[in-house]
Amino acid sequence: EALRDRTVKIDIPYITKLKDEIRIYQKDYNSKKIPNKHIAPHTIEMAAIWAVLTRLEDPLKGQLTLLQKLKLYDGKSLPGFTEENVKELRKEVKREGMEGISPRYVQDKISNALVSELEEAYINPFMLLKELESGLRHHTLISSDDLKKRYLEILGLVRQEYEDTVKNEVQRAISADEESIKKLCANYIDNVKAYTQKEKVRNKYTGQSEDPDERLMRSIEDKIDIPESRKDDFRREIMNYIGALAVDGKQFDYRANPRLQKALELKLFEDQKDTIKLTSLVSSVVDQETQEKIDVVKQRLIENFGYNQQSATDVLNFVASIFARGDIKEQA
Template identity: 35%
Template sequence: MTGDIDTLEILSEEYRESIPDDFRETRTFTWYLQEVLDHPRIARNAHQRVADMFDFYGTEYNEDAGIVEYKLATEDPLHEGENTFFGRVIHEAIHEFVNKVKSGARGLGPEKRIKLLLGPVGSGKSDFDRQVRHYYEDYTMREEGRMYTFQWTNLCDIIDDQDPADDHVRSPMNQDPLVLLPQAQRDQVLAQINENLDAPYTIRNEQALDPASEFYMDRLLENYDDNLQTVLENHVEIVRLVANENKRQCIETFEPKDKKNQDETELTGDVNYSKIAIYGESDPRAFDYSGAFCNANRGIFSGEELLKLQREFLYDFLHATQEQTIKPKNNPRMDIDQVIVGRTNMPEYREKKGDEKMEAFNDRTKRIDFPYVLQYEEEAKIYGKMLRNADVPDVHVEPHTLEMAGLFAVLTRIEQPSTEHVDLLQKAKAYNGETDDIDDVDVKKLQDEAATSADIGEGMDGISPRFIGDEIAETIMDSMHRGRQFLAPLTMFNHLETNLENHGSIPEENLERYHRYLEMVREEYKERAIEDVRHALAYDLDEIQRQGEKYMDHVMAYIDDDTVEDEITGRESGPDEKFLRSVEEKLDIPEDRKDDFRQEVSNWVSRRAREGTSFSPQDNERLRRALERKLWEDKKHNINFSALVSAGELDDEERNAWIDALVDQGYSLEGAKEVLEFAGAEVAKAEMEE
């Protein structure tokens, strides 16, 4: 029992330590004035605070992509990497989003626009939006992200008809205390703040008090003969403001409801009927500031499936964006300060895009495309994250499993290339960075061509990661039921093929094409499985080193028009062209490209020599692969491939050595046996056909 009490004490102490020191402490307005002069960023607007938040958690410039990558997305430091994002296109979208927020922080225009995240289902829009909201909550609890608001106190002492329950009233819109100053005096303070500010933006504040606060200010000033200092000293307290989505404080998520029951009061607030009997309907104190725009003030408004709203309902966003005001019923316009983010899927966007009556709304929107991931190895990391974050049974994921799932998904998303020498599979590999085996491939040209041919953009259609994730989960459970402790591509392919027709989000007209892509991935996996088995059966590090040195000797002799000394006879002779081509043909390098490849390898060796690094063919991916394949060709005639399919026809010691070699490559014991039999059967079939 004592242990439980000690644990509770520890948890309680940890909770207390997580709360900002001044979370419940009240301050004076005089204190706040000095604080914002000493720490100007306290007075930032919503765009400025969100922009600084992204930088606070860390950045890294990706020179190859030409974008800034933000660690709240690449590393997720708050959750130990649980919610990381993968794929170049996703980080390009995040980079674009932050750029728009930072432009808004400088007052360049995007602060008056909706940041509309557009993409297909499952592309990561909602996950990113949620990530931003979670980090904003955390940031406002830190010293670097702190902000303050105010509350009215002792109102019943001065205002005769004030309800005793309203003697202390929090700023309904959580406004910055600076709005309590008239604009002329406020501008003087802001001028001093900006003199002390070290930031790429200027702090401005031209907001008016909300109607209720304006009412209190007027009544109090009237009582004190317009002595603002007395009002602020006697009736205003400064309190720490922390964003909290659950409390609907500085963060609000708005979801569309039944189209027939949409009411603008959900956005702008409504009359507080319990106060009408006390104050009267037209009194600003009888208004309930519970609308989504009111709750999001000083923070983030997140509109889920925004374009599913009726056209008339979207009109409320026109003033919320351009003028940064809202107009509740029977109330004056109220100023708001928030980053407005919307999310929508493709069907709704296509419908609204062609609606002429939506021109004003579209003009106030900054579209940010969130396409599906187009690099299949990055897509595989999404599935890996899914498995890491789940209570996965003790199942071993075999090599190539997640990558082949990712490759299939990517094939459904990319546009068919128009160039004859690059097919769809090669394009997917090129997007993944595998360009060595494709002649004259220009990834940028492929991307530009796809951007022109796609309806809205490449990657905005295709199979969702959710569908692949569901099939991986089903494959795992099916494997467990059948006593298989490993997840392998062959089993996963069967589930994908079976369930394509059963998935409601896949149009029927795409099924034939998707089945064809699945067969392409099967063939790709077969080649990789055979390559793994080839590596296990024929891999000899010493022999590869010798063959590599021999290849380089003959390459250098070819380039320098020199001779090579035979290591056995000692005789000098010209380069062995037959040997050179036997290596190069393993990479499908044509005769007319052999000089380019030889020069490329020669330059690589020379560069390593200048760096003081000895030659090793293991360090050059293309050369290593070519030499392994040649060694395989030299040895395969001595291997009984048909025996691989049946353990009874093969020497146990030899078979176990091959299985051990596959286990060293990352296979489980049972998975190694399966891939050995699969690849053996495929090679045996090919040998018979030859």
């Protein structure tokens, strides 16, 4: 009794930082502790995203989504938000992290997925998200239908985030041809230089002097949402940066400019998507040339992103089905 009188209950909030949540699961579910079962990229990450999202309160600022809030808490940068803004977001909520899904629940479902998918050589995010969803029906601490509905809606957000993530990865794998990106970059820079200096560009094939290729420049700049009204500023920024490097005796590397790198990769992906015919994966007939190109992309997914043969094949099929749906929508 005396000890009980001196005991004070202190509620400790759940983690609200994604990196820390991922670390909890990776400690037990990794290739060393589970050597015989491949855990596909983003499987643990997506489960962690869902868990943390259930603990966050909806942002009071209407222009900010729950997922964006999670990313800000995790140290990601978003246009228009500073570290001070993030501190303000945390001050707005009094009980954030006091409710939501526990790490124990997620750990149990990861274990279930590993066991229930015995016939599979690996588990992927969809398998785990299915386990997380089915477990909600029997979760003893979730009696409110509204709360279950909210958690299910958040699962939908996570599925969309995963879809966006793997689409981006496949795009990068397709456009990971270093030489092609360098050529595209050199072509872009030549045209930007001529444009900013009001010069002509020499056509290497005809030897003729031509106006800068506005269509090429805009096709790249559009990929990173550079509006027509901002194109001159963006081009000058690029040339000023290259000039500053030249003064120091350094060479320009497109990878030093993440925005330009992204634009070049997306442009190259757009140019190569049709030649690779990714959508043909969802059909039963793939010609040898296309298959060879697909195999190259698959190998890049394995080497650069951590997939194995089966998970790379499955993620390619999944993304191919997305593009196929997109093609159908465009034709409709």
